[in-house]
Amino acid sequence: MTSTLDEQLHEFLSAQLGSVPKIVDLTRVGVGRSRENWVFDLVDPATGDREPLILRRDPEGGLVDTDRGTEFAVLRALEPSGLPAPQARWLDSEGQWLGKPSLIMRREPGDCDYRVVNGDRPLAERTRLARRFCELLAEVHSVDWRSTGLGAVFEDPGEQAALAELERWDTVLRQDQLEALPEVDLALAWLREHAPASARTVLVHADFKPGNILLQGDRVSALLDWELAHLGDPLEDLGWVVQPLRHREHLIEGAWEREDLVRHYRETTGLDVDETALEWWVVFSTFKTVVMQVSGLRAFLDGRSDEPYRPTGRVLRTLLTAIAERS
Incomplete structure (x- = not known):
């Protein structure tokens, strides 16, 4: 039994x-x-x-x-x-x-709210939270990954962080892909051609969002879901945060725009943000979202998941638009 x-x-x-x-x-x-x-x-x-x-x-x-x-x-x-x-x-x-x-x-105390930045709290409070989330991301990137022993857990990709992550997610795509996706093939070609060299290696969370943060009132009690963490380029996390598909999770129209977030990240870390490289990571993040949905659909059809995720027309259009705007 x-x-x-x-x-x-x-x-x-x-x-x-x-x-x-x-x-x-x-x-x-x-x-x-x-x-x-x-x-x-x-x-x-x-x-x-x-x-x-x-x-x-x-x-x-x-x-x-x-x-x-x-x-x-x-x-x-x-x-x-x-x-x-x-x-x-x-x-x-x-x-x-x-x-x-x-x-x-x-199990840490606190509540999780994906939409807290654009939820029911007063605007001033939501803006403070958005700033705190940006500071928390900066804290992740400031971890001394060598002294903590993370270098024994992960390989340092060095300047090739962008290509390393691109190949990682391309491998996942090819394993799980069920149908032709010419939009994704176009994105991959663009991403390979324009992949930037990484200026530094940091600990990357790789799924940073309010949905992975516990709050007690306005205090962060925990940052969760480290399952995708790796060593890489800090702009990977920043690109994930400011990509169009996550806009309402991180940004507040008219009060905390992308420019505000990037500026506060610069001020908090003391590091420069290469805008051209950041644009690449924005496109990559949209591509990564598509691949996750491809994998979700494969798991559903294989009977391993109850959720029929699949790349929607909106997500694919967002990917193509991201490329067109940067070409």
Whole structure:
């Protein structure tokens, strides 16, 4: 008989702790586009103290395949950095105990709102939050990735960061593509021809957005979802943030425009932003979004996902428009 997740979790934590744990309130939260997320509390039998935890398990399929072992290593490396990243607790990298590759990390307090920057809060408060998010991105890029040991987790692509990421996502596209996408082929040709050299290597989050940030009031309590993190060009994250498809997540019309965000990033980091290189990363980010949707559709048709993601006409038009405006 197949054991339940509750039974598997008890067995796994018993092996880690050397004693039988008390697990309460195990509940799946959200649907998610990548991982299965299960929240629970681990209770100390001697004191009754509760440790809030979250189990992240690989789904059968989703928008993109990532590795729990790598995510675990990133979180462990970031513990002394001062970034509000969750504390990683335990890893079942092969799914030997929990049925699927999984990690358990501390569950941080706070709420997540994808649209908080253009939500119901007063304009002044939303603008302050948008500025804080920009500062948080700058903090990610200022992490000393060498001293934290991230150089042992990831390869430094050096000046070739743009081409390295382009080839990475082109590989994903070719693995999952189901039909001809001439718009995407055109984008790839343009991106290869115009790929910029990277001026510096930083830790890249690669999915930076309010939807991956927990807030307690107006305070950031956690930056989540490090599964796509890698070493690369800081303009990759900046391009992801200011791309047209994410406009309403990060920008406020008339109050916090792209120029405001880029200027504040410059002032916060003390680094120059090559506008031509940034334009390339904007196009790349739109291309990456298309590839994620291609992978989502493949997972749905293979019966590994309940979400029939696919590249929409709006997304493909945005990609072509991005190229046309920069040619």
